[in-house]
Amino acid sequence: MVDHVLRATPDMAAAAAPAGRAGDFAGPSGPRPRRAFSRRNIFIYGTLAVVAIYYLLPLYVMVVTSLKGMPEIRLGNIFSPPMEITFEPWVKAWSSACTGLNCDGLxxxxxxxxxxxxxxxxxxxxxxxxxxxxxxxxxxxxxxxxxxxxxxxxxxxxxxxxxxxxxxxxxxxxxxxxxxxxxxxxxxxxxxxxxxxxxxxxxxxxxxxxxxxxxxxxxxxxxxxxxxxxxxxxxxxxxxxxxxxxxxxxxxxxxxxxxxxxxxxxxxxxxxxxxxxxxxxxxxxxxxxxxxxxxxxxxxxxxxxxxxxxxxxxxxx
Amino acid sequence: MTSVVVRDVSLNFGAFDVLKALNLNVPEGEFLVLLGPSGCGKSTLLNCIAGLLDVSEGQIFINGKNVTWEEPKDRGIGMVFQSYALYPQMTVEGNLSFGLKTAGMAKDEIASRVARAAEILQIEPLLKRKPAALSGGQRQRVAIGRALVRDVDVFLFDEPLSNLDAKLRSELRVEIKRLHQKLANTMIYVTHDQIEAMTLADRIAVMKGGVIQQLDAPQVIYNRPVNRFVAGFLGSPGMNFLDGEVEAGSKPAFAVAGARIPLDRYGFDGKATGGKAVFGIRPEHVAIGEAAGAMPFATDAAVEIVEPMGSDTLVWTRLGGQSFAFRVEAERQLHSGDRLRIGFDPARASLFDGQSGNRI
Structure with missing residues (x-):
C-alpha cells in the first residue's frame, strides 16, 4: 500500500512539472541489488560454518568410533570413517557391558x-x-x-x-x-x-x-x-x-x-x-x-x- | 428502591489510601458513571462493588443485602472488562455458558439463556467461533453477553470501550444506551472519557484522589461544576480559566488585567466576598460580532490561532493577558491577526475560590 503510494508520486510530479525535467527521475529505482558473494556474506557464512564444524566434530568422532571394531580403532585414525561398519559395540553397550558385578549393560x-x-x-x-x-x-x-x-x-x-x-x-x-x-x-x-x-x-x-x-x-x-x-x-x-x-x-x-x-x-x-x-x-x-x-x-x-x-x-x- | 449502596468504604494498600470513606447510593435502574483521571480510584471502587477487592473499611449493599464479605458470584452482578477477558480456548457459546455451567444450571435453561443473550446482542452467527476470530466490537459484545446471561440486577462496566477505535466506540456507546433502556437494570460504568459519561449517564460521579468530587446529573455537572477540577475535567475543548480578583460590594465584579467583568448577574453560592479567584467560562458560551455587543460583558480580541474542527471552529485569543478560546460556526472564515469583538454572559460562568478551587 505504502509502496504503491511512494511509486505513484514521481509520476504525479512529472505530470505537474515541465516536460523537459522528466529526466530528473532517472537513476536508481526499486530494491538495491545485492551480490551473493559480498564480503559480508562470506564472513557471516564462513563464521557459521566454522562454529558448526567445531561443535559437530566430537559428535562425528563418537558416531564413527562406535561403529568400528577394536582392531580398526587401534590403527589410530580417529577421523577416518569405519572401513567395516559393525553394530556390535551398540549391542554390547546396551545389553552386556559390565559394571561391577552386573553384566546386563546399560x-x-x-x-x-x-x-x-x-x-x-x-x-x-x-x-x-x-x-x-x-x-x-x-x-x-x-x-x-x-x-x-x-x-x-x-x-x-x-x-x-x-x-x-x-x-x-x-x-x-x-x-x-x-x-x-x-x-x-x-x-x-x-x-x-x-x-x-x-x-x-x-x-x-x-x-x-x-x-x-x-x-x-x-x-x-x-x-x-x-x-x-x-x-x-x-x-x-x-x-x-x-x-x-x-x-x-x-x-x-x-x-x-x-x-x-x-x-x-x-x-x-x-x-x-x-x-x-x-x-x-x-x-x-x-x-x-x-x-x-x-x-x-x-x-x-x-x-x-x-x-x-x-x-x-x-x-x- | 436503592440497588447499590456503598457506605463509608475505604481501601488502602499499605499507607496509600485509594478510597477514602466513600459513600454512594445508586437507585434501581439508574445508569451511574464513575468518571475521573487514571488513578482516581474509580476502577478500584468498581472492583470493590464486584467483590474482586476486599475493602479495608465500610460496607457494600446490593439489593438490600449486605454483600461486604460475599464472593463475586453471590453478589448478583455481571461485569464487563476493558480487555474483554474472553476465555480464548472456548467458543463464544462456551464463554457465555461457562458461568452457568459452573453454577450447575440445567442444560436447556443454559441454552435458552444463551440464545436470548445472543439475540439481544445480535451475535447469533458468531456462537461457534473462538474469540480470536472476532473483531474488537464483536468481542466486547460477547463480553456484555457474558454478563447478560447471568440474569443479574446490577451490571458493572470497567472502561468497556477504551480498547476500541473511535468509530466503533461511538457505535457501541449507543448500543449500551439502548441495552440499558431495554433491560432497565442498574448499571455502573467506569470511564475516563467524558463524552461517554455525558452521553450515557443518568448521574455522573466525578472522582479524584479516592473521593467523589461531585455526584449529579450530567447537565448540572457540566454547567455548575462544584470545583475547578470538575470544571476542567469535563468539556472538550476545556473551560477557559482567568486568574483575577473578585471585587465585592453592591456591584460585584471580576477584575483581570485590563478588563472588568460585571458579576451582578452571576449567582453566587453565598454572599460575594472579595479576594483572589478563578473565572471560568466555556468556549461555546462566548459570542462574537454583533451578538457580543448584546452581552453584559464584551471586549475586543485579536485572533492568535484558528483550529477548524469540521463541525465548528475553535479560535484562540487572549483576554486580560491570559489564553482564551471560543467557538465559532465552521462557515466563519477567520485568520490569525484578525480583530473582532467577543462577549459573554457572566450568568453562565463559574467562579472558583483562588485558594481552595471550590465554587463561590
Whole structure:
C-alpha cells in the first residue's frame, strides 16, 4: 500500500512539472541489488560454518568410533570413517557391558532412569504449576515471603544439602530407593519451576482471572478450565527443562541410590571409567550416545515449542 | 428502591489510601458513571462493588443485602472488562455458558439463556467461533453477553470501550444506551472519557484522589461544576480559566488585567466576598460580532490561532493577558491577526475560590 503510494508520486510530479525535467527521475529505482558473494556474506557464512564444524566434530568422532571394531580403532585414525561398519559395540553397550558385578549393560540403567524421570517430571511440574498459579493470582497472606524463600532456595549450592538430605531420606525410609531420588528431584526442581510458572501466569491478563471469579469459578476450576488450556508453551518448557535436567543428573543419582537402582548416567560413568581390562572405546562411545539420546530426541521434537514458550514467559515478570 | 449502596468504604494498600470513606447510593435502574483521571480510584471502587477487592473499611449493599464479605458470584452482578477477558480456548457459546455451567444450571435453561443473550446482542452467527476470530466490537459484545446471561440486577462496566477505535466506540456507546433502556437494570460504568459519561449517564460521579468530587446529573455537572477540577475535567475543548480578583460590594465584579467583568448577574453560592479567584467560562458560551455587543460583558480580541474542527471552529485569543478560546460556526472564515469583538454572559460562568478551587 505504502509502496504503491511512494511509486505513484514521481509520476504525479512529472505530470505537474515541465516536460523537459522528466529526466530528473532517472537513476536508481526499486530494491538495491545485492551480490551473493559480498564480503559480508562470506564472513557471516564462513563464521557459521566454522562454529558448526567445531561443535559437530566430537559428535562425528563418537558416531564413527562406535561403529568400528577394536582392531580398526587401534590403527589410530580417529577421523577416518569405519572401513567395516559393525553394530556390535551398540549391542554390547546396551545389553552386556559390565559394571561391577552386573553384566546386563546399560539397559538396567535406562529403565531406572525412566522410572526416576517420569514421576519426577510429572510430580514437580504438577506441584510447581499450582504453586505458580497461586502466587500469581491468589495473593494470599505471606505470599511474598514464601516466594522469596523459594527463590533463595534456587541459589543455595546443592552440595551443602547433600548430607542432610541423606539423613532425612534415611529417617523416612526412602534412602537408596527410586522414590527417594524422585522426591529429591521434585524438591530441587521446585524453585526454578515455580518461578517459571509464576511469571507465565502473571503475564496472562488479570481480567481473565477476575472474569472467571465473577462467573463463579473457584481455585481449581479456574486453574483447570481457564489457566491450563492457555499454558501449553510453558508446560513444554518445563517438561524439557526437567527431562533433560533429571536425565542428565549424576550427583543425586550417585549419592541417593544403590547399584541396583543407579540411573543411566551413573552406570555410564562406571562403564567408561572401569579400570580393569581393555578400554573398549567403541563400546564407551556407543554407551555415551545411548545415554544422550533421550535429551537429544526431546530437543529435536519440541525445539520450536520450546523457543515459543521461553519467549512467552519472558514478556513480563 | 436503592440497588447499590456503598457506605463509608475505604481501601488502602499499605499507607496509600485509594478510597477514602466513600459513600454512594445508586437507585434501581439508574445508569451511574464513575468518571475521573487514571488513578482516581474509580476502577478500584468498581472492583470493590464486584467483590474482586476486599475493602479495608465500610460496607457494600446490593439489593438490600449486605454483600461486604460475599464472593463475586453471590453478589448478583455481571461485569464487563476493558480487555474483554474472553476465555480464548472456548467458543463464544462456551464463554457465555461457562458461568452457568459452573453454577450447575440445567442444560436447556443454559441454552435458552444463551440464545436470548445472543439475540439481544445480535451475535447469533458468531456462537461457534473462538474469540480470536472476532473483531474488537464483536468481542466486547460477547463480553456484555457474558454478563447478560447471568440474569443479574446490577451490571458493572470497567472502561468497556477504551480498547476500541473511535468509530466503533461511538457505535457501541449507543448500543449500551439502548441495552440499558431495554433491560432497565442498574448499571455502573467506569470511564475516563467524558463524552461517554455525558452521553450515557443518568448521574455522573466525578472522582479524584479516592473521593467523589461531585455526584449529579450530567447537565448540572457540566454547567455548575462544584470545583475547578470538575470544571476542567469535563468539556472538550476545556473551560477557559482567568486568574483575577473578585471585587465585592453592591456591584460585584471580576477584575483581570485590563478588563472588568460585571458579576451582578452571576449567582453566587453565598454572599460575594472579595479576594483572589478563578473565572471560568466555556468556549461555546462566548459570542462574537454583533451578538457580543448584546452581552453584559464584551471586549475586543485579536485572533492568535484558528483550529477548524469540521463541525465548528475553535479560535484562540487572549483576554486580560491570559489564553482564551471560543467557538465559532465552521462557515466563519477567520485568520490569525484578525480583530473582532467577543462577549459573554457572566450568568453562565463559574467562579472558583483562588485558594481552595471550590465554587463561590
Amino acid at each position: 539397559s538396567r540403567g535406562f529403565w531406572n532412569s525412566v522410572r526416576i524421570t517420569v514421576p519426577s517430571v510429572f510430580l514437580s511440574i504438577a506441584i510447581a504449576s499450582v504453586n505458580g498459579y497461586a502466587l500469581a493470582n491468589w495473593r494470599f497472606k505471606g505470599a511474598d515471603i514464601f516466594f522469596t524463600i523459594l527463590v533463595i532456595g534456587a541459589f543455595i549450592p546443592y552440595q551443602v544439602m547433600l548430607y542432610p538430605i541423606v539423613i532425612v531420606l534415611r529417617e523416612i525410609g526412602l534412602y537408596g530407593s527410586l522414590w527417594g531420588l524422585v522426591l529429591v528431584h521434585c524438591i530441587f526442581g521446585m524453585p526454578i519451576l515455580t518461578l517459571l510458572f509464576r511469571n507465565y501466569f502473571a503475564s496472562l491478563p488479570e481480567e481473565l482471572f477476575k472474569a472467571a471469579r465473577v462467573d463463579g469459578a473457584g481455585f481449581w476450576t479456574i486453574y483447570l478450565r481457564i489457566m491450563l488450556p492457555m499454558s501449553l508453551p510453558i508446560f513444554v518448557v518445563a517438561i524439557i527443562l526437567q527431562v533433560t535436567g533429571i536425565w542428565n543428573d549424576f550427583l543425586f543419582g550417585v549419592v541417593y541410590t544403590k547399584p541396583d537402582t543407579y540411573p543411566m548416567t551413573v552406570q555410564l560413568n562406571n562403564i567408561v571409567n572401569a579400570v580393569q581390562g581393555v578400554k573398549e572405546y567403541n563400546v564407551n562411545m556407543a554407551a555415551t550416545l545411548l545415554t544422550g539420546l533421550v535429551p537429544l530426541v526431546i530437543y529435536f521434537v519440541s525445539g520450536k515449542l520450546f523457543v515459543r514458550g521461553i519467549a512467552a514467559g519472558a514478556v513480563k515478570g
